[in-house]
Amino acid sequence: MRDMAGLDEDTPLFAQIAGRLAEEIADGGLAEGERVPSMNELAAFYRINPATAAKGINLLADDGLLEKRRGIGMFVASGARRRLLAQRRQRFAAQYVEPLVTEAARLGIDDDELVTLVRESTHALPVDARGGASE
Amino acid sequence: MTPAISVAGLTRRYHDNLALDQVDLEVEAGSIVGLLGRNGAGKTTLLRILAGQEFPSSGSVLVQGARPAENEAVLRRMVFVREDQTYPDFKVRHALRVASWFYPNWSAELADALLADFGLPAGRAVKKLSRGMRSALGIVIGLAARADVTMFDEPYAGLDAVARQIFYDRLLADYAERPRTILLSTHLIDEAAGLLERVIVIDQGRIVLTADADDLRGVATAVSGPVLAVDEFTAGRAVWGRRGLAGQASVVVVGALDEADRLRARSLHLDLGPLTLQQLVVQAAAQPADTVERTSA
Numbered sequence: 001m002r003d004m005a006g007l008d009e010d011t012p013l014f015a016q017i018a019g020r021l022a023e024e025i026a027d028g029g030l031a032e033g034e035r036v037p038s039m040n041e042l043a044a045f046y047r048i049n050p051a052t053a054a055k056g057i058n059l060l061a062d063d064g065l066l067e068k069r070r071g072i073g074m075f076v077a078s079g080a081r082r083r084l085l086a087q088r089r090q091r092f093a094a095q096y097v098e099p100l101v102t103e104a105a106r107l108g109i110d111d112d113e114l115v116t117l118v119r120e121s122t123h124a125l126p127v128d129a130r131g132g133a134s135e
Numbered sequence: 136m137t138p139a140i141s142v143a144g145l146t147r148r149y150h151d152n153l154a155l156d157q158v159d160l161e162v163e164a165g166s167i168v169g170l171l172g173r174n175g176a177g178k179t180t181l182l183r184i185l186a187g188q189e190f191p192s193s194g195s196v197l198v199q200g201a202r203p204a205e206n207e208a209v210l211r212r213m214v215f216v217r218e219d220q221t222y223p224d225f226k227v228r229h230a231l232r233v234a235s236w237f238y239p240n241w242s243a244e245l246a247d248a249l250l251a252d253f254g255l256p257a258g259r260a261v262k263k264l265s266r267g268m269r270s271a272l273g274i275v276i277g278l279a280a281r282a283d284v285t286m287f288d289e290p291y292a293g294l295d296a297v298a299r300q301i302f303y304d305r306l307l308a309d310y311a312e313r314p315r316t317i318l319l320s321t322h323l324i325d326e327a328a329g330l331l332e333r334v335i336v337i338d339q340g341r342i343v344l345t346a347d348a349d350d351l352r353g354v355a356t357a358v359s360g361p362v363l364a365v366d367e368f369t370a371g372r373a374v375w376g377r378r379g380l381a382g383q384a385s386v387v388v389v390g391a392l393d394e395a396d397r398l399r400a401r402s403l404h405l406d407l408g409p410l411t412l413q414q415l416v417v418q419a420a421a422q423p424a425d426t427v428e429r430t431s432a
Contacts (some may be wrong), residue, residue, distance in 0.1 A: 012349045
């Protein structure tokens with residue numbers, strides 16, 4: 001398999017490009033008002049077709065997370081980070097909590113024990129990572 | 136806009152052998168298209184006819200809106216790099232000079248840069264080049280020609296993985312600068328997949344699938360697990376190829392799965408493995424044409 005900077009071949013690439021840009025915005029790597037890499041820059045970096053990269057950018061633009069400045073390029077829209085973090089929170093239960101609870105039930109770990117385990121792993125985190133990132 | 140390539144009812148017969156069977160095809164200008172299929176599927180015959188190097192038995196072929204055969208105006212706007220391209224008794228630099236006379240958009244600057252990338256010695260006689268180096272020369276000419284329609288037919292015989300990566304990277308970089316129609320025939324689908332905007336799959340002389348490459352990723356999923364669970368999950372769905380052993384079964388489900396499907400598969404203890412483009416093309420070539428058309432629509 002060719003190296004596409006971590007993209008995989010089994011889901012649409014444009015969605016993966018959009019997902020990665022969204023992650024970067026949510027994590028603050030791409031700040032609001034900052035210019036987003038162009039279609040050709042993304043294509044060269046990920047080694048993918050420019051039209052596919054453009055489709056990924058446009059997906060975020062259609063969603064209002066990016067805005068076009070004529071002749072200069074695409075920029076992160078204001079409020080984009082807050083919206084992305086809110087979406088992530090909504091997905092958190094389905095993505096992380098439900099599988100955790102299901103597997104715990106399968107192993108016979110009861111609720112109290114599960115809560116204790118979660119507390120313990122929270123204490124193992126560095127202080128600045130606890131309850132952070134929400135702003 | 137006129138499509139770069141437009142083919143209708145194209146048939147090519149050699150004695151008893153039907154190399155191309157009623158091929159209909161349109162390629163939009165400015166896209167990178169993969170022509171995929173097994174050896175002997177008809178890829179080279181199709182490209183040779185497009186390049187005016189061979190005549191159809193019947194059907195029509197238009198490149199940039201005109202018939203390519205014996206049409207110099209069209210032929211100068213297209214370049215065709217064959218697998219195992221042969222050259223007259225030239226040095227590398229002479230082969231490039233001749234190409235520069237023929238192709239109006241020739242970039243000497245790009246040719247020089249590519250020679251350096253591939254480590255091709257300009258003063259070496261072409262017949263003294265290794266197989267891989269000869270392939271690299273074809274690639275240099277194919278890219279530096281900057282032809283409106285650029286066709287590569289398995290252009291990398293003897294090239295190692297590093298050199299192939301250089302080819303893909305330079306092709307993308309120059310395409311970004313000078314968009315043009317690029318047709319790449321390859322059996323190294325996994326390697327080239329990311330470059331392609333569209334794919335055309337050909338099998339036994341017939342087109343069995345044309346689609347946006349990205350639309351095919353994740354459109355089929357291998358579902359495996361206990362027979363009963365697999366049967367329950369796949370009931371009423373389009374499936375390809377079923378394999379079984381003892382109490383286990385594996386089938387390919389065609390059509391994207393949603394979140395509810397995934398949860399259901401998990402509760403049935405089924406494994407889901409999305410097919411890569413390469414796996415999908417292999418599957419598509421093994422199906423009767425009508426089922427492929429139905430599922431890709």
